[in-house]
Amino acid sequence: MSSPRTVARWVFDVAVVVALVSAVVMAVSGNWDATIRFGLIAAVMVAVRTSDVPLPFAGAFAVLLLLSTWAAVRHWYRQIDQFDLLVHFLTPGSLAAVVYFALVHQRLLPDVRRQTPRLRSAAPVLWVVLVGTTAAVVWEFYELVMERLSPSSMNVGYTDTVLDLLAGMLGSAVAGGLVLAWGRRADTHPQHDGR
Structure with a gap:
């Protein structure tokens, strides 16, 4: 197995x-x-x-x-209903978690496994949420620029933008929670940290 x-x-x-x-x-x-x-x-x-x-x-x-x-x-975003929202929920948080671990590897951020209980409960989650939300905002800027340059390439509007940002923020919060859970599990099972 x-x-x-x-x-x-x-x-x-x-x-x-x-x-x-x-x-x-x-x-x-x-x-x-x-x-x-x-x-x-x-x-x-x-x-x-x-x-x-x-x-x-x-x-x-x-x-x-x-x-x-x-x-x-x-062009699945146009063809599959709610697919865009799902991708906006999953991708920014995934990116933020990866960036968090890459910066830990470079020793630019503290490792979630080596923090005090109080810091462990907040800092990595907050960092992942902030980076994921920032990634979602930058993507919406990209969509705005692309819509201005090529109106047929993007179908964006105020409601779409706000929902995409909300999805990105919520997805990033979930990713932050997963990073925290992984850190706690890796701390108690160091030989199975998933690296």
Whole structure:
């Protein structure tokens, strides 16, 4: 029976391979915009793995990044009802958790596993929420710019923007809670920390 760590590594590796294959397929079909997108996300995935991000978080981030990129390339946001809101809920928090662990690896932030109980209960969660919310805001700026440059490429408005920001903030709060739970579990089971 496979361990959770083995499954997470397998999920992550498959996502990287799918991103690379997607880039090649898009290049062969002449879709250079999509080729660049898939090439960039493959590079981001590899960078995440070299930053010692725990495998469950790295795997989830890789899958969500791949899914959101395919959604943009294939216009699933327009075709599937509420898909946009789901992606806005999942992706900013996943990104924020990965960034948190990458900065811990660089020793720019304290590790959730090595804090006092009071700090552990607030600091990592707050940091993940702030970064995820900031990522959601930056994405909405991007959508605004793209809508101005190419009105047919984006379908945004006030309600869409506010709901996307709310989804990003709530998703980031969930991700912060998962980081905290992982830190507590890794602290009590150091040999199974998921790295």
